[in-house]
Every structure is written in C-alpha cells, then in structure tokens.
C-alpha cells in the first residue's frame with residue numbers, strides 16, 4: 001500500500017522546483033494533493049503532471065503573504081477532500097544581497113514571503129488539523145538559516161532562521177510517527193533535488 005493512501009497533503013510553492021517534486025512524491029504515494037502558488041501557469045502544469053500519472057489533486061492560486069488567500073487555500077482543500085493531514089510550507093524567495101547592500105523593501109520582501117507567509121499557513125493548517133485529530137507540517141527552511149551563514153544572503157538567512165523556530169517545539173509535533181514522516185520527507189526532498197535540472201530566473205535558488 002502506498003504510504004500516504006487516504007491522506008490529504010497541501011504543498012505551497014508547488015509550481016516548480018522542490019514544491020513540484022514534493023507534490024509529485026505525495027501523489028505517487030497515494031495522497032490527494034492540494035497545490036498552491038502565485039504562479040498559476042506553473043501550478044496548473046504540476047496538477048496536469050499529477051493527473052497524467054494517475055494521481056488526484058487540485059490547484060489554488062494563493063499568495064502566502066495574504067492571510068485571506070491562505071485561509072481560502074486551506075478551506076478549498078477541506079471542501080474538496082474533507083480533511084488536511086500534511087502540509088509542506090515550501091513557498092519561498094531569495095535575492096542574493098549582503099546586509100550592507102540590502103534595502104528595507106528587500107528585507108521586508110524576504111520576511112513577508114518566507115516568515116509571515118509560513119505563520120499564516122501554520123495558523124490555518126493547525127486549526128484544520130486539530131479538527132482531524134492531528135497532522136504533520138514541514139516548514140521548508142535552509143541551512144543558511146540554521147547550520148551556516150552566507151554573507152550574500154543576509155535577509156534570506158534572517159527569514160529562514162525565523163522560519164525554523166515555530167516547528168522546533170517537539171510537544172507540538174505529536175506522535176513519534178509524525179517525526180519520522182517529517183524526517184523522511186526532508187530526505188526525499190534532498191534526493192529529488194539532486195535529480196532536478198538547475199533552475200534560474202528571479203527568485204530561483206542556486207543548487
């Protein structure tokens with residue numbers, strides 16, 4: 001039996017990159033997958049890929065910086081599938097700039113997407129997960145925000161460091177099985193990432 005059979009998973013930033021491969025992996029493992037992104041064309045392309053492979057999903061255009069859009073994204077998922085079991089808060093941005101060269105607008109941009117966006121997502125996902133009796137959330141951070149720094153990613157590192165904290169509370173994580181699933185997802189991300197072609201364009205991450 002597929003590992004996520006009967007589960008409903010939500011992935012933000014699912015129009016390309018890690019979000020896309022995460023969504024495809026969930027679908028392959030039997031989950032119904034709710035995709036969200038500001039990039040409608042890319043999001044619908046990921047949905048087509050899921051359906052072409054025999055999976056089930058839906059796409060909601062959503063900007064994680066806007067709370068009502070995040071709330072609607074969760075509501076649409078629950079309206080379609082009745083519950084929410086897993087969420088990967090993956091949508092993120094980076095512009096390479098040292099702190100000394102960064103502008104207030106640039107700093108706020110990273111905090112808005114990478115940190116406030118995750119707060120809005122967690123808030124509405126947790127409210128729903130409480131109603132199903134539990135769930136698992138992965139906030140996509142970065143080694144730049146935790147293990148190491150990068151002088152060219154000042155605002156990004158600040159946003160990603162902050163993003164790690166809300167999911168550090170082990171009491172909030174629940175049962176041991178949920179830890180293992182989170183760890184498993186992280187490992188899958190890393191493996192999938194190695195297989196991806198390199199991406200470029202504004203906001204794209206360098207491998």
Ligand SMILES: NC(=O)c1ccc[n+]([C@@H]2O[C@H](COP(=O)([O-])OP(=O)(O)OC[C@H]3O[C@@H](n4cnc5c(N)ncnc54)[C@H](O)[C@@H]3O)[C@@H](O)[C@H]2O)c1
Pocket residue numbers: 012013014015016017018019036037038039042062063064065090091092093094113117140141142143199203204205206207
């Ligand atoms: N790729 C890496 O090497 C790497 C390393 C460490 C951490 N990460 C993190 O993993 C996540 C995904 O990285 P990636 O390389 O796949 O990035 P990417 O730039 O390829 O994709 C990011 C996705 O997020 C979406 N997005 C951006 N702003 C949004 C918003 N306001 N609302 C909704 N969606 C939005 C984009 O449209 C895009 O589809 C990011 O959070 C990133 O910080 C990536």
